[in-house]
Amino acid sequence: MTEFEKKVLKAVLKIPLGKIKSYKWVAEKVGRPKAYRAVANALKKNPYCLFIPCHRVVKSSQQLGGYSLGSELKSDLINLEKKIKDMIE
DNA sequence: ATCATGACTAATG
DNA sequence: CCATTAGCCATGA
Known part of the structure; x- marks a missing residue:
């Protein structure tokens, strides 16, 4: 695991629910x-989906980006979290 | 050291 | 809105 990857994962962990x-x-x-591309690489290499919410990272245009486990699952997770958030509030 | 490879971005036609 | 283009960067061979 490189330092860069660690930093990326740490940053992603800070993204709030929903x-x-x-x-x-x-x-x-x-x-x-300017290393957004490298960031994508890091996420792709570390599919710790259970601990790292990499599904909360999308393209700059708010468009759904890619996902190692399938982009449809990614959108599902995003919607799910959104529901959870609303439910809690 | 060099080269290719992306879950990318912004600009342009 | 879709296609192309050039820029960018960590990583692995």
Whole structure:
């Protein structure tokens, strides 16, 4: 595991329930505003889906990006979390 | 050191 | 809205 990857994962862990952030946002968070592409690589390499909410990371245009376990699952998870959030509030 | 590879982005036609 | 283009960067071979 490289330092860069750790930083990325840490940043992703901070994304709150029901919210989504862009790859660019993560890149800036780790101090490398232009490494959004590398960020995508890191997420792809570390499918710790149970602990790292990588499904909350989408494209900058709010468009659903990719997902190692299938983009449909990704959107499902996003909607699910949204419901959970509303339910709790 | 060099090269190819993306879950990308922004700009342009 | 869709296609193309150039820029960008960590990572592995």
